[in-house]
Amino acid sequence: MSEQQKLEKSKKRTKICMITITVLFIFIMLVVPLVSVMASALKEGFGFYLKAVSTEYVVSALKVTLIATIFAVVINTFFGICAAWLLTRFSFKGKQILATLIDIPFSISPVIVGLAYLMTFGRLGWFYPVIRAFNEFFGTNIRITFAIPGVVLATIFVTFPFVSREIIPVLNAQGKDEEEAAALMGASGLTIFRKITLPHMKWGLIYGIILCTARALGEFGAVNALSKTRGETFTLPLEIDALYMSGTESSITSAFAVSSILVIIALIILFARNIIEHRFKTDH
Incomplete structure (x- = not known):
């Protein structure tokens, strides 16, 4: 041989x-x-499964999860596009500091994030007097911690970098030649973005949105610190934890039933990501 x-x-x-x-x-x-x-x-049968995933608590948790996810995706998509465009198309002092700050959610434990919001907007927080004064003046009852706004803020924080970090490499690879040529021909900034920048970044943008959605749906630590009322501010991960910690056989089976919702959503997101990756490679 x-x-x-x-x-x-x-x-x-x-x-x-x-x-x-x-x-x-x-x-x-x-x-x-x-x-x-x-x-x-499905251990107790399909009938038990349907009953477990359609209780009042589960439906409420699903609604809160979807609300937090939608807000996080919309806000972080807008911010991600702005931040990516700023970091790849402009030079300014503190550019590297800004790029580093965007990555903070990757390096901080979600539990710490929840506690930080608690110490900012909670009764002992420095911002609480502002909230209380606002409520007294307008006769409202706005709350951040232990309410839906706190859950939304925590979800936005932990999903903060996903969209921008998918767009930035795409814009860097694209370069600025086409945009500069369009600007020399008299095109406005909005037209350049709509006609040139956005089409180039679209697959990275969609991929970032998918990652942001997946992360928002499964967030537990930060939300756990800011949510305390089952049936009002619990998300699906918190509801699963509550069912499992109940300790009874039926509640544990219910916890797995509710978990299957997130599994199914995760598989859908996984397939969507693979389709987008395939389309992205085909286009390039």
């Missing part, structure tokens, strides 16, 4: 070994737990 044949045989063995390890790892760490969740959710 020649040295070339030995080398090819060695590469083939290595390839088979790495594929086997990867498949086994994915199967044990990802597929088996997810299948276990779905099997446990």
Whole structure:
């Protein structure tokens, strides 16, 4: 056997070994737990499953989750586009500091985020006198902590960088030549953005929105610190935790049933991401 044949045989063995390890790892760490969740959710039958996922608490938690997710996606999409355009198209002092600040949610524990909002807007927070004065003056009852606004703010914070961090590399790769040429021909900034910048960034933007949505749906730590009322401010992850911690057999099965909702949504998002990745590669 020649040295070339030995080398090819060695590469083939290595390839088979790495594929086997990867498949086994994915199967044990990802597929088996997810299948276990779905099997446990249907353990008591489909009738019990439907009853478990349609209770008042679960419906309320789903509504709060969707509200927080929609606000987070809309606000972070707008901010992400603005931040990406600013960081890739303009030079200014503090540019690197701004880019670093955008990444803060990646490095801070969500629980710390929740506590930070609690100490800012809670009864002991420095901003609470402003909220109280506003309520007294206008006769309102606006609350941030332990209310929907706190859940929304926490969700926005933890999903803050996802859209901008997907757009920035795309705009950097695109360069500024087409935009500068359009500007020299008299096109306005809005026209340049709408006709040139946005079409180039669209797949990165959609991909960032999908990641932001997935992260918002599953957020637990930050929201847990700012939510206390089951049936009012609980999100789906908090409702799952409450059901599981109840300790009864039926409540644990219900927890798995509610968990399956997030599993199904996650799979839909995963398929959407793969389709977008395929389209992005095809376009390029």
